Amino acid sequence: MKKFLKPLTLAAALLSLSFAANAESWTPPGPIKMMIGFSAGGGADTQARLIAQAIENKYGWKILPEQITGNGGLNLAKQLKSEPADGTAIGMVVSETLTYSALSANQPGLTTENFTPLASTVAFQTGLVAMKGGAFDSWDKITAAAKAGTPIRFGVATDRWADVTYLLGKENGIDFNIVQVKGGAGVMNGLRGGDLDIGWVGGAQSKPVQQGEMVNVASAVSHRLADSPDAPLITDLGSKYTLNGYFMFIAPKGLDPDARKALGDAIAEVLNDPSTQAHALVVKNFGGPAVLTGTALNDTLTNLMSDSQNLLAAASAN
Amino acid sequence: MTEVLHYIWLGILAVFNGYPLFTLGGIAIPAAPIMVCGGLLTGIAVGATPGLAGPMAMAIALPILISVFGFTPDALLPVFGFLIGIMKGATVGGAVPAILFNMPGTPDSVMTTLDGHPMAKAGQPRRALRIAQLSSVTGDTFSDLVLFVCAPFLAVAVEAYLDLPEKTALLILSISFIAAVMGNSRGKGLLAVALGLATAFVGTGQALTPRLTFGNNDLSSGFSLVSVILGVLIIGEILIGIEGLWQASRLGKKKEDAPHDPAQDDLQPGDIGRIAPYVARSAFIGTIIGALPGIGSTLAATLGYSLGARRHFKRGKPGDTPFGEGAPEGIAATEAANSAVSGANLIPVLSLGIPGNAAAVFLILAADSIGGFNPGPQVFHFTSPQVNPELVTAFGIFTLMSIGNILNWTFGGRFMRAMGVLARIPGPILLPMVLLVTLTAIYVQQTSFFALWVTMGFGVLGYVFRRSNIPVLPFVIAFILARPLEQNAREAFSATGGDPWFLFHSATSIALILAAIASVIFLGRKQAES
Numbered sequence: 001m002k003k004f005l006k007p008l009t010l011a012a013a014l015l016s017l018s019f020a021a022n023a024e025s026w027t028p029p030g031p032i033k034m035m036i037g038f039s040a041g042g043g044a045d046t047q048a049r050l051i052a053q054a055i056e057n058k059y060g061w062k063i064l065p066e067q068i069t070g071n072g073g074l075n076l077a078k079q080l081k082s083e084p085a086d087g088t089a090i091g092m093v094v095s096e097t098l099t100y101s102a103l104s105a106n107q108p109g110l111t112t113e114n115f116t117p118l119a120s121t122v123a124f125q126t127g128l129v130a131m132k133g134g135a136f137d138s139w140d141k142i143t144a145a146a147k148a149g150t151p152i153r154f155g156v157a158t159d160r161w162a163d164v165t166y167l168l169g170k171e172n173g174i175d176f177n178i179v180q181v182k183g184g185a186g187v188m189n190g191l192r193g194g195d196l197d198i199g200w201v202g203g204a205q206s207k208p209v210q211q212g213e214m215v216n217v218a219s220a221v222s223h224r225l226a227d228s229p230d231a232p233l234i235t236d237l238g239s240k241y242t243l244n245g246y247f248m249f250i251a252p253k254g255l256d257p258d259a260r261k262a263l264g265d266a267i268a269e270v271l272n273d274p275s276t277q278a279h280a281l282v283v284k285n286f287g288g289p290a291v292l293t294g295t296a297l298n299d300t301l302t303n304l305m306s307d308s309q310n311l312l313a314a315a316s317a318n
Numbered sequence: 319m320t321e322v323l324h325y326i327w328l329g330i331l332a333v334f335n336g337y338p339l340f341t342l343g344g345i346a347i348p349a350a351p352i353m354v355c356g357g358l359l360t361g362i363a364v365g366a367t368p369g370l371a372g373p374m375a376m377a378i379a380l381p382i383l384i385s386v387f388g389f390t391p392d393a394l395l396p397v398f399g400f401l402i403g404i405m406k407g408a409t410v411g412g413a414v415p416a417i418l419f420n421m422p423g424t425p426d427s428v429m430t431t432l433d434g435h436p437m438a439k440a441g442q443p444r445r446a447l448r449i450a451q452l453s454s455v456t457g458d459t460f461s462d463l464v465l466f467v468c469a470p471f472l473a474v475a476v477e478a479y480l481d482l483p484e485k486t487a488l489l490i491l492s493i494s495f496i497a498a499v500m501g502n503s504r505g506k507g508l509l510a511v512a513l514g515l516a517t518a519f520v521g522t523g524q525a526l527t528p529r530l531t532f533g534n535n536d537l538s539s540g541f542s543l544v545s546v547i548l549g550v551l552i553i554g555e556i557l558i559g560i561e562g563l564w565q566a567s568r569l570g571k572k573k574e575d576a577p578h579d580p581a582q583d584d585l586q587p588g589d590i591g592r593i594a595p596y597v598a599r600s601a602f603i604g605t606i607i608g609a610l611p612g613i614g615s616t617l618a619a620t621l622g623y624s625l626g627a628r629r630h631f632k633r634g635k636p637g638d639t640p641f642g643e644g645a646p647e648g649i650a651a652t653e654a655a656n657s658a659v660s661g662a663n664l665i666p667v668l669s670l671g672i673p674g675n676a677a678a679v680f681l682i683l684a685a686d687s688i689g690g691f692n693p694g695p696q697v698f699h700f701t702s703p704q705v706n707p708e709l710v711t712a713f714g715i716f717t718l719m720s721i722g723n724i725l726n727w728t729f730g731g732r733f734m735r736a737m738g739v740l741a742r743i744p745g746p747i748l749l750p751m752v753l754l755v756t757l758t759a760i761y762v763q764q765t766s767f768f769a770l771w772v773t774m775g776f777g778v779l780g781y782v783f784r785r786s787n788i789p790v791l792p793f794v795i796a797f798i799l800a801r802p803l804e805q806n807a808r809e810a811f812s813a814t815g816g817d818p819w820f821l822f823h824s825a826t827s828i829a830l831i832l833a834a835i836a837s838v839i840f841l842g843r844k845q846a847e848s
Contacts (some may be wrong), residue, residue, distance in 0.1 A: 040389050041690035049389065066765065070539035071526050078535060082600040105526030153813045159526065179812045180524060182805065193477045195813065211704045 003209070004287070021208035024042070026262040028087045031062040035091035037076040042183070043204060043249060043285050047121065050094040050278035054270035063265075065099040072158060073097030077110040077250075085252040087259040090118060095245045095301060102307040105237040114299045119267040119293045120246035122286035127216035127225050128234065129191065136197045137215045139237055146174040153177045155187035155199025163315040164220070164234075164241045169236035170318060197204065200243065200285070203286050225265050225274070226287060241311050244304065264293035321700045322470075328705065329713020331720070336714075349715070353399035354721045361407020367748070370420045372408030373676035374752060376401050377552050380684055381544075381759035391690030394711050398720045401684055405677045406458060406722040407617075407783075409657045410730055413450035415741035416442055417471045417500030417649075426615040426656035431624040433648030438584035438796070440644050444735065447778075448585045449646045450653045451731040453593060454563075457601040457654035459723045461661030464605050465668075466716050468804070472823060473669035473698035482810035483820045487830035489803045490821075492672045493520060494834040495841070499613050502788030504842035510788050517541055522801060524808065536768045541776075543683055544763055546797055549773040550790050551676060552597045552756050554780020559749045561781075593650035596626045600651045604658025607723055611674030611795070615659035622655025623648065648782055661719065667693050668712055672795075680793055687763070694802075713805060 001211045038044035045067070045103050052063040068076040073093040075109040079252075083089030130136045133147060136152065145153055154176040156162045162178050169176045181190055184204045190196030191214065200220055208214040216228035218236075220243040225231060234308050235242060249267055251260070270276050271289040292300055338346035364375040383400055412427040419435035421431045430450065437446040493515075497507035520530045521540030531537040531720065600622035607618040619710035626648065627641040631674075666672040666682070671694035673679045685691045690707070697708045760773050785788045814820045821827050 040687065042689060045689065068539070071528055074526055075528070075538050103528055107526075124674070152816055175815075177813050177815045179809050181809060189699075192699050192701070193696060195482050208701075210708065213701060214706060219842055246494075261520065300739070 009121050011267055023294050026087075026258045027059075028061050030088050030260075032087065033083070033089045034063050035067055035068045035089070037069060037073040037091065037093045037097065038067075040067055042185070043137055043281075044092070044094075047247065047278065047281055047286070048093070048097040050152040050271060050276070051121065051237055051267060052283055054278045055266050057157050058270055059266055066262055070272055071105070072101040074101055074105055074107060074110055077115070079105075080250065080252055081114065083252050085116070085254040085256075087251065087255060087263060090249050090251045090263065092249050092254075093122075093246065094124075094247055095120070096158060096160055096305050096308075098250070099301070100311065102156075102289055103308055103312055104159055114253050115250040115300060116253055116260055117297050118246040118249040118251055119258060119264040121267065121291060122203075122247050122282050123288065124221060124243060124245045125206065125225055126220035126243040126245075126289040127205055127209075127228065127231065128185065128198060128218040128220060129201045129205045129209070130198045130217050131191050131216050132212055134197075135164045135228045137217065139217055139232065140175070142198065142217065143172060143174065146172075151177050153179050153189050153190075153195070153197045155179050155196040157181060157183050157187060157200065157202070160311065161200050161243060163311055164239065164243055167311075167314060167317045167318065168234060168237065168239040169242060171240075183301070197250070200242075202245075206285065213272065239312070242308065246292070246300070246305070247286075264297075267291065268293055320345050324702075325706075325709050326583065326713050326716075328710045329715075329718050331344075332710050332714040333395055333717045336395050337387065339396075349396040350399040350718060351721050353396045354403045354718050355725055357400035357403020357405075357648065357727050358407040358722055358730065359403075361409075362411035362414075362730065362734050362739055363405035363407075364404065364743060365411025365602065366407035366734070367743060368415050369674075370748065370752070372404055373680055374552055374555070375404050375408065376483040376558045376680040377548050378379050378752070378755050378759060379688070380680065381763045383684075384687055385762060387654050391688070391707065391711075394691050395686050395714045397684050397688060398681065400710075401677075401681055402715070402718050403722055405660055406719075406726055407730070409458065410451055410658055410726060410734055411737060412656075413649075413653055414633065414734055414737050415456065415558040417446045417450060418738050418739050421741060424492045426619050426659075427652070427655075428616070429619045429652040430649060432623070432652075433645050436644035437491060437646070437649070442644075444584055445586065445646070446644075446649060447735050448731060449589060449593060449649045451726075451734055452590070453600070453650035453659040454653040454825040455723065455726045455730065456461070456597050457656075457658035458661055458726070460601040461608060461658040462716075462719050462723060464609075464660075464664065465661045465719075467611070467710075468700045469669045472665060473695040474763055475641055476695045477698070480826065481824070482806060482813050483828040484824060485835070486803065486806040487809045487821055488670070489672070489806060490797055491834040491837065492666070492670075493799055495837045496611060496674075496792050498837045498841040499610075500792050502710045502787065505790040505840055506786075507792050507842075508838070509812070510783065510792040511796040514789050515800045517546065517793075518797045518800030521805075523804070524628075525589055533569050536766075541772055542764060542769060543686055543798070544648065544760060545769050547683055547771040547794055548756055548760060548778050548795055549680060549776025550780035550783070551679070551807045553773060553777025554784055554790060556749050556753050557777060557781040559745060561744050563749070578792055580805075589646055593646055596629070596651040597654040598655075599629070600655035601658040602628065602786075604655040605662040608653075608659035608662030609665045609676070611663075611672050613674070617655040618659045619652045619656040623652045626651025629636070664715075668697060668715070668818040669848070670694060672800060673697075674795075679791075679798065690825070715801065729836060783799070801846070 024059055036045055036048045038306050049065050052065050076091050080091040084171055098112045136142050154165050156165055165178050184201040186203050187199035205228055216225050216231045218234050219225045220234050222242050268291040270278055271291050334348050335349045337349045339352055341347040364370045379692055383397045387396050413430050415421040416427040416430040417438050420431050420435040434446045497511040498504050500505050521528045521537045528538040603622050604618040607613050630641055630647050641648045663674045663678050665680045666674055668834045674683050691711045692832050697712050699706050760769055780790055810820045
């Protein structure tokens with residue numbers, strides 16, 4: 001059976017290749033498997049599924065979403081690598097997976113250059129979050145409490161966040177008790193239940209901040225947060241590093257440039273179209289679409305990669 | 319207080335304004351109440367079929383429901399509705415074959431056969447079924463009311479008074495407690511729990527390199543919850559059933575057909591007054607036992623029946639039918655107790671995320687598969703003005719349970735009496751069907767052959783467990799609790815600044831740890847009782 005199928009798939013691939021000569025006319029040679037590196041039902045998962053749905057509606061391509069979670073997206077990356085590079089397999093991860101996480105897990109085969117980046121969807125809106133009216137709702141209060149000897153529980157969701165936290169504390173002479181929890185939702189639950197004092201949240205804090213339940217003490221990205229324009233940047237508070245990053249779609253390495261363009265454009269198109277549910281979701285929960293494709297995306301990833309290398313070097317030197 | 323009322327209202331709205339099933343004359347018909355009704359009828363039918371049990375039907379229904387309703391949080395209430403319907407229906411339906419044919423449909427209804435069947439043989443099957451239904455639904459309703467009141471308070475108290483180390487200690491206590499009270503040997507209970515924890519540790523953890531996978535990529539995200547639970551609970555049970563059939567055919571033993579008396583009969587005047595005190599007492603017993611994870615409805619039924627028998631012996635009038643010979647009080651005492659377990663069992667599930675029986679395990683599995691609802695104390699954050707969607711779901715679940723009870727009160731009894739015929743489906747047809755559907759269900763959800771091998775592997779493990787008299791539920795519950803336990807322990811460790819003795823700093827956590835040790839030492843059930 002395999003002997004018979006192999007030439008057939010090759011022929012099919014060749015055929016699709018000749019069709020793909022014109023980017024406008026590129027269509028996937030079969031149903032697209034969309035791997036999602038986030039647990040079912042969460043914000044990131046919903047985002048990926050709504051994008052899949054919108055592309056199906058708009059382009060008529062068949063997309064089959066599938067959950068491949070675990071190890072900070074590296075499980076997905078590993079599996080995606082073995083899929084055919086013909087546009088029938090794509091995956092949604094965060095830029096951190098292919099930069100910091102791949103480096104830190106010593107998996108050089110899973111870094112950005114081993115994949116074809118298709119498009120980013122939204123940018124992290126990471127803030128340092130605390131309960132409003134609590135003992136830690138400003139940086140002054142935090143440093144004062146630390147000077148007074150109060151142990152401070154700092155919630156983080158990834159190793160990279162933990163490294164940045166550690167170095168931020170070091171710059172300010174504070175030894176935070178860094179607690180790693182499950183995602184930004186875990187940090188917010190910890191804050192509400194009193195198990196944590198402060199923590200990073202990557203954008204989901206927007207609603208509680210707007211409604212006055214929580215505050216952004218500082219912005220962890222390189223721009224001020226839309227919800228809290230007065231909150232300082234962590235780089236102003238002594239941190240040499242930021243928590244910039246994106247949710248993004250990737251495909252295996254060696255994807256045909258026309259296919260890359262067609263897939264990237266399709267994602268950009270549905271995310272920027274105000275009539276789609278995907279657009280509504282990212283506006284509501286992720287600060288709006290931030291779609292980068294092509295060389296702009298490549299450059300951004302190169303920068304994030306060198307930031308990660310510096311961060312890892314600094315964290316292990318300390 | 320207004321906040322609580324507001325959330326209750328939102329929960330009710332979520333049920334009636336949620337996901338529409340279809341529109342009828344321009345009005346959207348909400349899916350959730352219809353699903354409760356469908357689940358209830360399925361549950362009664364399943365309970366009435368010997369060899370099938372509520373958890374089995376829940377296992378088969380779950381993947382079908384998820385493929386119909388999808389993975390969005392909107393799907394939560396319709397899916398929970400169906401599962402809760404099955405749970406409630408199966409408790410009532412289990413009495414049918416017990417009374418009519420002396421064959422308990424579920425393990426809980428063994429005690430029902432003692433008085434139910436003699437009463438049916440005496441020409442009063444309808445009266446026996448009516449009494450069973452009334453007592454069962456009363457017990458269930460009482461226990462649900464306790465759940466509605468207690469779960470939020472318990473959750474709020476846990477969040478307010480327990481810090482990370484104490485929560486870790488509480489999880490250790492629940493796992494030890496379950497190991498001690500389930501099955502008939504502490505050693506075997508602890509063995510089951512240890513294996514469950516070890517299984518959960520494969521591929522999980524915080525490091526970016528998956529642990530304990532021996533380089534196998536398929537294991538890098540661990541054993542999936544669905545494969546393990548369905549393998550151990552369902553496939554294992556099917557293998558045992560097939561072995562039983564094989565043994566029976568080898569011995570040439572045939573089940574005797576019980577005679578069915580078609581005599582018309584109904585509740586007698588004074589029946590309700592006569593059974594009321596027994597129902598009340600048993601409902602109370604069942605609720606208390608249900609609230610403790612892992613003890614289960616069989617003990618509740620036994621305890622309810624034996625306390626009922628004692629009371630009947632002391633206070634019974636001369637001329638009353640004695641227990642064991644068709645006393646209505648006997649049916650009532652058993653059915654009220656085993657049904658009262660089901661609602662109260664959700665107290666630890668919703669407020670702490672700790673499942674106590676197989677039905678609760680499947681509710682957690684549903685929540686985990688769909689996402690958007692993580693049972694645990696954080697569900698009961700009464701946030702305002704921002705609405706906490708998990709809390710709305712929790713009150714939606716309460717609404718669904720109330721709908722289930724109302725349906726059970728009204729037409730559950732009539733449907734139940736029509737289900738007697740199901741007891742005649744032969745095992746050689748039933749078991750392969752359940753096996754096929756279970757494996758298909760897993761393939762649909764996981765789309766990987768590896769998942770099927772894992773399921774079969776755990777099925778064999780479940781079979782070996784049953785053959786060696788090792789209880790399977792502690793294994794499954796430990797598997798589910800392993801992740802929260804590890805997560806909490808890690809958080810507690812780092813929150814205390816890396817203190818390895820974090821469990822022994824507060825009086826509460828020391829007390830919980832001592833209770834865990836005491837539960838293993840003192841609570842092991844003796845061989846004779848089982």
